[in-house]
Amino acid sequence: MTVSLEQLRRCHVAVDLGAARxxxxxxxxxLVVDEPSxxxxxxxxxALIAVGELAEKMTGRxxxxxxxxxxVSGGTVVDIDMAQRMLRHLLGEKLRRQLRRKPRLRAAASTPHxxxxxxxxxxxxxxxxxxxxRVELVxxxxxxxxxCGLPVEQPSxxxxxxxxxxxxxxxxxxLGSIVTATRIPIGGNAIDHAVIQHLRHRHELMLPSQSVRPLQVALHGNGLTSQGPEVTEIHGRDVATGLARSVRVDTAAVREAIHTPLTSVLDGIGRVLRDCPPDLVADLVDRGIMMVGGSALLPGLDQMLHNATGMTVTIAERPDTCTVQGLGAMLEGRIQPLDLESLATAD
Known part of the structure; x- marks a missing residue:
């Protein structure tokens, strides 16, 4: 999946097919499309009835x-025909006509590590x-x-x-490449599921998970940190009777439920650091960890990672669109690799 910046500059469009958006x-x-997948x-x-925001509102109703x-599931297309139909409607007829005018349309797409x-x-x-x-994969x-503006092309x-x-x-x-990496099958959906299961087993309450993010209902204020509110009122459906019911939930118990899936994420950070050369780990003491992605906005997650690792944790300015904006920067030639060839010819 190695692709040069020169190849990417020839592309006309970049697509980030995520499980959520x-x-x-x-x-x-x-950026012309930013809709739920x-x-x-x-x-x-x-017949296709709806796509994007409208289709997401229909879920469960x-x-x-x-x-x-x-x-799309986990960044992987699991239904090619449906993904094509969805993309076709999200782009719209006018934009599709503009792209069809390109004599040899090239596209770039992001794929999980x-x-x-x-x-x-x-x-x-x-x-x-x-x-x-032609499709280039990044x-x-x-x-x-x-x-998110990290100096990936530098030797640090x-x-x-x-x-x-x-x-x-x-x-x-x-130096513009991955030194060591890992992928963990835990994301925002798993965290939401942990909250839903906790409320179901402890309080016999089912949340309307599609109308609002359960986590944003269950945790407000400082979220995962202990400085948040001690008790939160939750509205949902009683498991036994099916009637609407409100309960007061201890947020400390909810935090504990959320920490269970996040343990795998902490283990993943430890594995990456153990496999990394010591010189690069020394660089990370000052730079810390940059968080991107929609789930990076989880309240208090950055503080929890800081407490567990002792490293500085920073959330990107627009964490949800960093991937597609990075593809766009490479398409438009805004990224220049470190020139090593000139040093070689000087010897």
Whole structure:
């Protein structure tokens, strides 16, 4: 999956197919699509009813003949045909017409670190089905690091943590490449699920998970930190009676439930640091960890990681769009690699 910056500069469009949201960047225009990766289909006729925000609002509220599909899971396309139909409608007829005018349309796409060839092929086939003649694949970790402004091309360590809906990816980068990295199947969805299960078992309460993020309902103020409110009132449905009910929840117990899935993330950070050369680890003492991805905005997560590792933890300015903005920066030639060839010719 090695691709040069020269190849990326020839691309016209960049796509970030995430489990939670799909984003499209058009060269010279900017970010044109930022919508949930959701499509609603009429199972009787096969017709596409809605995509994006509207389709996500339908989740859990549809009659039997309407299916809400998520064609992307964990950054991997699991339903190529549905992903193509979703992208086609998200782009719109006007933008698709503009892209079709390109004589040899080239596209760039981000793929999760260490993704298997089948997952990469599914991403390529999705974009080829939309008219791309060639598709370049870029590691999500490198794209996200470029998008949040890290000096990845320099001979010094930068550590990035991409917090997605389905996975968390952690890496140490230097000289524009990944030195060591890991991918953990724990993301924002697993954290939400931990909160839902806690409230179900402890309080016999079911949350309306699709109307609001359960975590944002359960935790406000300082979130995961102990300085947050001691008790929070939650509204939901009683498991036994099915009636609406409100309960007062101890947020310390909710924090404990959330820490269980996050233990795997802390283990992943430890593995990456153990596999990293000592000189680069020394660089990270000053630089710390950069967090990107939609789940990086989880209240108090940065403080929890700081307490566990002792390292500075910083959240990117726009963590949710860093990956696609990084792809866009590479498409538009805003990133220049460190020139090593000139040093070699001088010897």
């Amino acid at each position: 799909t984003r499209v960047f058009v060269k010279g225009v900017g 959701v499509a609603a289909v009429n199972t009787r006729t096969g 549809t009659p039997g003949y309407i299916r809400v599909a998520r064609p 260490d993704s298997d060839p089948l997952a990469q092929r599914a991403t390529v086939e999705t974009l080829v089905g939309l008219g791309a003649r 590691d999500t970790l490198i794209a996200a690091a470029v998008g 360590a930068t550590m990035i943590m991409v917090c997605g809906a389905a996975t968390t990816q952690i890496a140490v980068l230097s």
